Amino acid sequence: MEKCYEYLGCTKRDCIMFESQDGKRCWEVAGTLCNHPGIEYLQKKPWASKLELCEHSSCLYLLYIRKNINL
Numbered sequence: 001m002e003k004c005y006e007y008l009g010c011t012k013r014d015c016i017m018f019e020s021q022d023g024k025r026c027w028e029v030a031g032t033l034c035n036h037p038g039i040e041y042l043q044k045k046p047w048a049s050k051l052e053l054c055e056h057s058s059c060l061y062l063l064y065i066r067k068n069i070n071l
Contacts, residue, residue, distance in 0.1 A: 001068065004061045010035035027051045027062065036060070 004010065004026040005018050012018060015033035017026050026032050027050045034040055038057030054062045 001065070004032075005035070007061050007064060008035045025065065027054045027059075034059075 012033045017032050042053050
């Protein structure tokens with residue numbers, strides 16, 4: 001399964017997820033530099049969880065993962 005930076009074509013090398021090998025998904029890690037304008041905007045607002053933030057922004061990577069595995 002592709003990583004978020006691969007799926008989204010992200011080149012933000014300073015992101016904690018870039019070339020990460022720990023097996024975590026981007027919504028499980030704080031401080032990511034999301035390659036999605038909706039997430040970047042919502043990160044400035046208080047949210048209960050990162051996953052909720054990704055859901056609210058309709059993150060394409062989250063939708064892709066949910067479609068391909070039962071998350």
